[in-house]
Amino acid sequence: MGKKMRIDKLLSHTGYGTRSEIKKLVKQGKVTVAGKVVKDSGQLVDPELDEVAFDGERVMYREVIYLMMNKPPGVISATEDRRERTVIDLLEPEDQLMDPFPVGRLDKDTVGLLLLTNDGQLAHELLSPRKHVPKTYEAVVQGDVGEEDQTQFKAGVTLDDGYVTMPSDLKILKKDGDEGGVTSVISLTIMEGKFHQVKRMFEAVGKKVVYLKRVSMGPLELDADLEEGTYRELTDEEIALLRAHRAAD
Numbered sequence: 001m002g003k004k005m006r007i008d009k010l011l012s013h014t015g016y017g018t019r020s021e022i023k024k025l026v027k028q029g030k031v032t033v034a035g036k037v038v039k040d041s042g043q044l045v046d047p048e049l050d051e052v053a054f055d056g057e058r059v060m061y062r063e064v065i066y067l068m069m070n071k072p073p074g075v076i077s078a079t080e081d082r083r084e085r086t087v088i089d090l091l092e093p094e095d096q097l098m099d100p101f102p103v104g105r106l107d108k109d110t111v112g113l114l115l116l117t118n119d120g121q122l123a124h125e126l127l128s129p130r131k132h133v134p135k136t137y138e139a140v141v142q143g144d145v146g147e148e149d150q151t152q153f154k155a156g157v158t159l160d161d162g163y164v165t166m167p168s169d170l171k172i173l174k175k176d177g178d179e180g181g182v183t184s185v186i187s188l189t190i191m192e193g194k195f196h197q198v199k200r201m202f203e204a205v206g207k208k209v210v211y212l213k214r215v216s217m218g219p220l221e222l223d224a225d226l227e228e229g230t231y232r233e234l235t236d237e238e239i240a241l242l243r244a245h246r247a248a249d
């Protein structure tokens with residue numbers, strides 16, 4: 001027999017809305033258990049055994065997990081590797097049991113926001129090249145990043161394989177050093193995710209990325225309280241934002 005869970009949790013995990021939205025829907029009598037209307041969104045059900053229905057339609061339960069990690073350097077964003085440590089190795093055993101996988105890739109030396117989930121459909125849609133989900137990175141770049149780079153990035157730059165990137169938004173946050181050796185701290189928002197894209201874009205304008213951190217992906221922002229190498233579950237609101245983002249495209 002499975003574990004009992006609150007009916008509002010079951011419904012929010014299966015995509016019917018946030019807990020507070022569900023509370024209202026339950027009050028409106030939209031939810032039945034074994035054919036009988038329930039009005040208490042805190043009622044416990046066994047998602048595997050009880051016949052829960054929303055608007056007369058059976059709610060299919062699938063245990064999903066959504067994790068936000070601040071990826072540290074030195075681990076690869078894959079599920080398995082014979083030699084390297086992966087982001088999955090950083091998860092608690094009970095989270096590993098749910099078989100999450102990283103949504104997209106960050107390079108081994110890149111840090112920051114990484115979403116991990118076992119919701120294949122959501123992952124697929126976030127990664128779909130047609131969706132153009134914006135991703136924002138902060139980077140330290142060797143060289144004097146200037147207005148000319150901003151103009152070029154806005155127009156699209158040609159990568160080493162001839163690919164011309166979509167328009168991107170380059171902001172210069174800070175510059176350090178002197179004429180002998182300037183480093184620039186920038187933020188860059190790109191609408192696609194080609195292999196090593198940010199590094200290759202700077203290479204295309206003769207500069208080198210020496211530190212790269214992803215700070216947002218679509219509506220999801222890296223939680224500033226997450227230390228590198230740690231993670232937490234997404235909140236109901238964050239899950240709802242991701243779903244809304246997907247529906248909006």
Ligand code: URA
Pocket residue numbers: 105106107108110195196197198199200212
């Ligand atoms: N662009 C890169 O070059 N590396 C990453 O990890 C992500 C974006």
